[in-house]
Amino acid sequence: MIASRGALRWPLYVATRLMGAALAMLGVVTLVFIVTHVLGDPARLILGPRATDEQLVQLRHQLGYDQPVLQQYWTYLGNLLHGDLGVSQYTQQPVRHEIWLRFPATIELAAAGLFLGLLWTLPLGIISALRPRGIVDRISQTIVEFGVAVPSFWLGILLIFLFYSVWHVAPSPVGELDISAIPPPRVTGMTVVDSLIAGQWETCWSALQHLALPAITLAITACPPILQLTRNSMIGVLRGDFVRSARAFGLPARTVRWYAFKNALLPITTMTAMTFGYLLGGTVLVELVFSWPGIGLYAIQSMQQFDYAPVLGVVILASLVYVLVYLFADLLAMMVDPRVREGTR
Amino acid sequence: MSTPLSPAGVEAVSRESRMAIGPVRRLRPFANVYWVVFGLFIFVAIFAPLIAPYDPVKADLSQRLLAPSWEHWMGTDENGFDVYSRVLYATRTDFSVSLVGVALATLIGVPLGAASGYLGGIAGGALSRLAEMVQSIPLFLFALMIFAALGNSKKVLVGVIAVVTAPVFLKLTRSVVLPIRSSDYVAAARCAGLRPMQIVYRHVLPNSLGPVASQLSISCAYAIQIVAGLSFLGLGVKIPEPEWGSMIQAGANDVLYGQWWVSVFPGIAVLLAVMAFGGIGRQLSRRYGD
Numbered sequence: 001m002i003a004s005r006g007a008l009r010w011p012l013y014v015a016t017r018l019m020g021a022a023l024a025m026l027g028v029v030t031l032v033f034i035v036t037h038v039l040g041d042p043a044r045l046i047l048g049p050r051a052t053d054e055q056l057v058q059l060r061h062q063l064g065y066d067q068p069v070l071q072q073y074w075t076y077l078g079n080l081l082h083g084d085l086g087v088s089q090y091t092q093q094p095v096r097h098e099i100w101l102r103f104p105a106t107i108e109l110a111a112a113g114l115f116l117g118l119l120w121t122l123p124l125g126i127i128s129a130l131r132p133r134g135i136v137d138r139i140s141q142t143i144v145e146f147g148v149a150v151p152s153f154w155l156g157i158l159l160i161f162l163f164y165s166v167w168h169v170a171p172s173p174v175g176e177l178d179i180s181a182i183p184p185p186r187v188t189g190m191t192v193v194d195s196l197i198a199g200q201w202e203t204c205w206s207a208l209q210h211l212a213l214p215a216i217t218l219a220i221t222a223c224p225p226i227l228q229l230t231r232n233s234m235i236g237v238l239r240g241d242f243v244r245s246a247r248a249f250g251l252p253a254r255t256v257r258w259y260a261f262k263n264a265l266l267p268i269t270t271m272t273a274m275t276f277g278y279l280l281g282g283t284v285l286v287e288l289v290f291s292w293p294g295i296g297l298y299a300i301q302s303m304q305q306f307d308y309a310p311v312l313g314v315v316i317l318a319s320l321v322y323v324l325v326y327l328f329a330d331l332l333a334m335m336v337d338p339r340v341r342e343g344t345r
Numbered sequence: 346m347s348t349p350l351s352p353a354g355v356e357a358v359s360r361e362s363r364m365a366i367g368p369v370r371r372l373r374p375f376a377n378v379y380w381v382v383f384g385l386f387i388f389v390a391i392f393a394p395l396i397a398p399y400d401p402v403k404a405d406l407s408q409r410l411l412a413p414s415w416e417h418w419m420g421t422d423e424n425g426f427d428v429y430s431r432v433l434y435a436t437r438t439d440f441s442v443s444l445v446g447v448a449l450a451t452l453i454g455v456p457l458g459a460a461s462g463y464l465g466g467i468a469g470g471a472l473s474r475l476a477e478m479v480q481s482i483p484l485f486l487f488a489l490m491i492f493a494a495l496g497n498s499k500k501v502l503v504g505v506i507a508v509v510t511a512p513v514f515l516k517l518t519r520s521v522v523l524p525i526r527s528s529d530y531v532a533a534a535r536c537a538g539l540r541p542m543q544i545v546y547r548h549v550l551p552n553s554l555g556p557v558a559s560q561l562s563i564s565c566a567y568a569i570q571i572v573a574g575l576s577f578l579g580l581g582v583k584i585p586e587p588e589w590g591s592m593i594q595a596g597a598n599d600v601l602y603g604q605w606w607v608s609v610f611p612g613i614a615v616l617l618a619v620m621a622f623g624g625i626g627r628q629l630s631r632r633y634g635d
């Protein structure tokens with residue numbers, strides 16, 4: 001009875017979530033349109049304050065900004081659906097192509113940051129939960145407080161100062177590789193992975209060295225919420241009845257902890273996915289500090305060249321990724337937890 | 346309430362709630378440190394001209410990149426500006442932009458959230474969805490876009506702060522108002538013939554003041570980080586005006602050559618200010634039993 005009800009409910013749940021994600025994306029895209037086409041005047045910004053009226057009229061005509069707003073909106077949506085993000089005024093290349101070249105670097109950095117982040121937040125969160133308000137818990141709370149408050153770009157600069165200028169252990173903080181290193185042939189676009197595929201060990205080592213500091217910066221500044229959530233959900237689970245029963249049955253403490261962790265894992269997984277989505281769009285400042293050639297740096301450089309199509313392209317891409325990661329996290333939760341699948345939660 | 350699985354629960358940890366994470370319990374005296382630091386910043390902001398030893402925007406090219414000393418406590422930057430004086434004056438810029446931005450955000454978010462919660466249904470849900478959409482655009486990219494569309498000025502910066510922090514106030518107020526809507530005393534007020542908006546302002550909104558106060562402080566912490574971050578990108582605050590983020594930017598290259606003081610001191614100021622607001626916010630949220 002219950003199983004059959006569950007079987008009926010989960011497709012509905014998936015459909016609702018998919019619809020929700022699609023609507024959210026349409027909303028974001030519309031918001032971007034309103035800010036750029038209705039509130040702002042892109043022609044004036046591209047040409048600068050000294051532009052004559054004729055130039056403005058001409059450019060507006062060229063870019064299609066003299067058409068009715070709804071017409072523009074329609075064209076804009078159509079272009080987006082075809083994956084057309086416009087053309088960069090600076091390089092005259094399609095924005096989609098330029099983003100395609102740069103996005104892997106951002107993914108690589110975000111993944112490395114998240115990996116390092118999990119490495120310290122998960123164990124510390126679990127240990128904190130075993131003795132709430134114990135010495136480890138207090139120390140980790142202080143670290144969390146620091147990590148959330150410290151500006152990522154400043155921490156990056158501080159790390160550069162210590163590891164590059166003072167101790168000379170890190171390479172100069174420019175890009176993904178040493179100038180002398182031979183870039184690997186492009187397969188995934190992620191330098192570490194590509195150099196492994198090509199078997200270029202020295203290049204790989206250089207890439208890892210360059211990746212270290214920005215990844216550490218992100219691991220410290222973006223991952224404390226994972227620690228906090230791990231701690232809180234572990235504390236919650238450890239108070240549960242099944243843990244008390246397990247203890248009463250005389251199961252070893254290690255086993256009980258493992259059971260508890262498995263039960264606390266779901267919100268942690270969701271949170272980890274969310275953090276990854278946040279990192280994919282949120283590494284702008286760290287990319288700038290380390291001259292990391294990802295989409296964040298691309299957006300900033302385009303902005304400085306008064307080239308707006310790339311900025312919008314990156315905004316739309318990053319929001320799309322965020323919405324998709326969000327959707328993925330929800331679907332994952334559904335697959336892992338039968339209570340979600342059957343709509344009882 | 347939301348389970349850890351529901352979108353609302355996940356969202357709560359997504360953006361600026363990153364500051365508000367969890368009930369952190371610690372010794373009482375420690376909580377007061379935040380207020381002391383906050384008080385110091387306010388003091389500095391008001392009396393900056395009296396405390397600062399130098400003019401913050403007067404360049405002295407004969408005094409470039411000097412290390413910290415008795416003459417220049419935090420050294421000088423490459424224009425010969427005194428870093429200490431600029432760090433002090435920057436408190437004014439950072440605090441005023443952040444506070445005004447967050448104040449605007451409450452003025453937008455709280456009434457909309459109250460309306461959203463009180464109306465319920467499709468209209469209420471739509472407002473809440475709109476807030477979520479703003480939140481799903483990565484913040485710094487969203488800000489870049491607004492600056493691209495509206496131009497680079499301090500007014501736009503204040504607007505950006507207001508727009509990106511308003512959604513939290515909207516959703517917070519909505520979550521407070523939604524359960525109150527169906528409570529007995531609201532029903533009584535309705536029977537007494539009060540109009541919906543009267544009910545909201547006299548009876549429903551006052552209940553949300555506690556959580557809003559704690560969120561105010563947390564949002565200020567968040568706003569200072571955004572202001573510093575955007576100025577670091579050269580957005581919002583124009584160069585000679587003292588501001589922590591742009592000061593960090595000014596010293597970013599000097600750090601490579603071992604001249605750390607230009608970037609490090611303004612960064613410490615940001616860190617302390619954000620920690621103070623964050624700490625006060627957590628303290629308030631404990632008090633109002635979140």
